[in-house]
Amino acid sequence: MAGKSASGKAPLESGAPALRLLGLSKRFGNFAAVERLDLTVRKGDVYGFLGPNGSGKSTTIRMILGLIRPSAGEVRIFDRPSTVPGARENVAGFVEAPGFYEYLSGWNNLRMLAAADGRSRDVASLLRWALEIVGLAGRANDRVGAYSQGMKQRLAIASALIRQPELLILDEPTNGLDPAGMRDVRDLIRRLSAEGLTIFLSSHLLAEVEQLCNRVAVISRGRLIVEGDLREVVEHARGRLEYHLVTGDPARARQLLESRTDAMILDGSSEGIESFAPQDVLRISPGEGGAGPVVKVLVEEGVEVLALVPVHPGLEETFLRLTED
Ligand SMILES: Nc1ncnc2c1ncn2[C@@H]1O[C@H](COP(=O)(O)OP(=O)(O)OP(=O)(O)O)[C@@H](O)[C@H]1O
Numbered sequence: 190m191a192g193k194s195a196s197g198k199a200p201l202e203s204g205a206p207a208l209r210l211l212g213l214s215k216r217f218g219n220f221a222a223v224e225r226l227d228l229t230v231r232k233g234d235v236y237g238f239l240g241p242n243g244s245g246k247s248t249t250i251r252m253i254l255g256l257i258r259p260s261a262g263e264v265r266i267f268d269r270p271s272t273v274p275g276a277r278e279n280v281a282g283f284v285e286a287p288g289f290y291e292y293l294s295g296w297n298n299l300r301m302l303a304a305a306d307g308r309s310r311d312v313a314s315l316l317r318w319a320l321e322i323v324g325l326a327g328r329a330n331d332r333v334g335a336y337s338q339g340m341k342q343r344l345a346i347a348s349a350l351i352r353q354p355e356l357l358i359l360d361e362p363t364n365g366l367d368p369a370g371m372r373d374v375r376d377l378i379r380r381l382s383a384e385g386l387t388i389f390l391s392s393h394l395l396a397e398v399e400q401l402c403n404r405v406a407v408i409s410r411g412r413l414i415v416e417g418d419l420r421e422v423v424e425h426a427r428g429r430l431e432y433h434l435v436t437g438d439p440a441r442a443r444q445l446l447e448s449r450t451d452a453m454i455l456d457g458s459s460e461g462i463e464s465f466a467p468q469d470v471l472r473i474s475p476g477e478g479g480a481g482p483v484v485k486v487l488v489e490e491g492v493e494v495l496a497l498v499p500v501h502p503g504l505e506e507t508f509l510r511l512t513e514d
């Protein structure tokens with residue numbers, strides 16, 4: 190990143206996680222908005238912090254950025270407690286929609302923020318660099334009031350970048366944008382990641398996290414549901430696969446599975462397998478051994494297996510399953 194060596198910041202401990210939350214909690218009166226949250230963001234991660242509305246994402250990010258104090262627990266940044274002076278010097282980001290002066294240009298908004306940050310040297314080149322990265326170099330002198338929602342969001346990211354962070358914290362960076370605006374911001378996040386930034390972003394869209402992130406934590410009502418590599422979490426959410434089973438003799442198949450295997454016959458649609466009559470389709474959840482024993486019993490007993498099709502719950506259904514009680 191530009192000017193990094195001249196930034197005068199303490200060198201980062203190599204190998205330390207970029208961010209750790211340890212038992213992080215926030216209560217508002219009797220209400221627990223965030224409860225004993227533990228998670229680890231490694232250097233280089235694009236880390237998705239996923240949860241439905243009101244689950245505690247912004248509250249957590251406020252604690253990470255030092256805007257509110259935790260009720261309990263700890264935020265560690267590059268292996269230093271956030272309470273140590275200077276611990277947040279390599280972190281920048283924003284919560285919810287950051288405000289700008291609408292009657293000032295994007296350039297002048299950033300210039301004021303840089304000044305407020307105590308930055309006096311090389312400000313112009315820093316601003317040019319940040320505006321270039323977020324694709325606003327050509328609009329820097331326009332009033333922010335004339336910016337689209339997507340441009341304002343990219344200006345917000347630029348305002349974090351002028352602090353030259355190693356760890357960028359973004360609260361729902363695509364919220365309220367149209368599909369083109371979302372794509373621009375996602376492309377920007379990918380570019381920043383490719384430049385070596387570690388990025389922690391919240392979202393309520395599983396599909397977005399799936400497109401952008403390598404690791405993910407899912408929270409619901411302030412509590413961690415699951416954390417891990419994206420693929421693992423999606424698999425965990427999908428749970429044991431269910432199948433649509435089509436045989437030449439559904440009644441006999443049902444009876445055999447119930448008496449000879451630990452498979453369960455489920456109610457449910459035969460959506461996705463419409464080429465067979467619904468009464469011929471059994472929706473099953475096989476037991477521990479998976480689908481193998483199911484097929485074996487049927488074949489041994491001379492019941493013809495015409496189709497065995499895994500049923501993949503959609504991403505949104507997967508997310509709902511995770512965050513439901
Ligand atoms: N200052 C506060 N005082 C009281 N309750 C609060 C305060 N801030 C947040 N809360 C409550 O804490 C819970 C979590 O809020 P938070 O804004 O962190 O959720 P979120 O996951 O960011 O939601 P959204 O997706 O809507 O942005 C909500 O029930 C909210 O009403």
Ligand SMILES: [Mg+2]
Binds near residue numbers: 246247248360
């Ligand atoms: Mg929020």
